[in-house]
Amino acid sequence: MDKVIIAENLSLAYSKDETIINKANFSIDSGSFVFITGASGSGKSTLLKSLYGALKPVEGSLVVGGVELRGVANSKLNFLRKHLGIVFQDYKLVKEWTIEKNIMLPLIINGYEKSIMESQVDSLLKHVRLKHQSGKYPLELSGGEQQRVAMARALAHNPILILADEPTGNLDDYSSQLIWNLLEGANEQLKTTIIVVTHHIPEAMKVEYKHYHIEFGDIHEVV
Numbered sequence: 001m002d003k004v005i006i007a008e009n010l011s012l013a014y015s016k017d018e019t020i021i022n023k024a025n026f027s028i029d030s031g032s033f034v035f036i037t038g039a040s041g042s043g044k045s046t047l048l049k050s051l052y053g054a055l056k057p058v059e060g061s062l063v064v065g066g067v068e069l070r071g072v073a074n075s076k077l078n079f080l081r082k083h084l085g086i087v088f089q090d091y092k093l094v095k096e097w098t099i100e101k102n103i104m105l106p107l108i109i110n111g112y113e114k115s116i117m118e119s120q121v122d123s124l125l126k127h128v129r130l131k132h133q134s135g136k137y138p139l140e141l142s143g144g145e146q147q148r149v150a151m152a153r154a155l156a157h158n159p160i161l162i163l164a165d166e167p168t169g170n171l172d173d174y175s176s177q178l179i180w181n182l183l184e185g186a187n188e189q190l191k192t193t194i195i196v197v198t199h200h201i202p203e204a205m206k207v208e209y210k211h212y213h214i215e216f217g218d219i220h221e222v223v
């Protein structure tokens with residue numbers, strides 16, 4: 001099976017004095033569903049940041065979607081990011097844009113036709129049960145609703161890889177289930193690779209998944 005991520009002796013740090021991930025080795029198969037757990041401060045978000053190139057490795061190698069991220073040029077990083085869907089812990093919605101336009105953002109970047117953009121956004125708004133809010137701005141929505149917008153935006157352009165940092169952190173059971181259904185649907189139907197950082201793996205997962213745990217700077221699979 002193809003590997004969408006290959007990390008060899010990967011070290012991540014924000015400063016010379018403290019290494020967050022220390023010489024980790026792991027790989028992730030294309031089309032898999034992966035949970036990453038670990039104590040608060042163990043380095044889960046740091047690892048995700050490295051996977052979309054916001055934090056470059058200080059040692060070792062990290063290849064994502066065929067692109068080596070150690071010392072990668074920004075032009076290559078921009079190309080890679082077009083194929084990623086990212087759900088940030090703090091959502092990072094554009095507050096001056098309506099919900100509809102926020103979800104459209106990756107489609108605009110990828111140069112989709114207007115009619116395709118509109119039907120894709122319409123379908124996603126229905127999936128995250130926010131059709132009635134489409135003309136509102138992010139700050140007019142609750143935290144949980146903003147989180148659902150962030151998820152819709154990450155899925156909009158059918159990316160090869162979704163990286164989600166605690167995507168159900170602020171949600172009630174009903175909204176959490178919507179999010180898991182969307183992620184499982186993308187994984188099953190489109191073979192999208194999904195990587196989710198979470199404190200709680202949902203009990204009722206319908207798809208097969210792998211579980212990696214971060215501890216003492218190392219990443220190991222939990223079997």
Ligand SMILES: Nc1ncnc2c1ncn2[C@@H]1O[C@H](COP(=O)(O)OP(=O)(O)OP(=O)(O)O)[C@@H](O)[C@H]1O
Nearest residue numbers: 014015020038039040041042043044045046047197
């Ligand atoms: N921008 C930064 N600059 C310096 N240190 C940072 C930065 N971001 C995170 N850290 C440090 O890196 C370590 C890992 O942080 P990270 O956010 O990856 O943890 P986490 O496992 O995602 O935690 P949580 O579950 O609380 O979100 C922490 O010690 C944190 O203080």
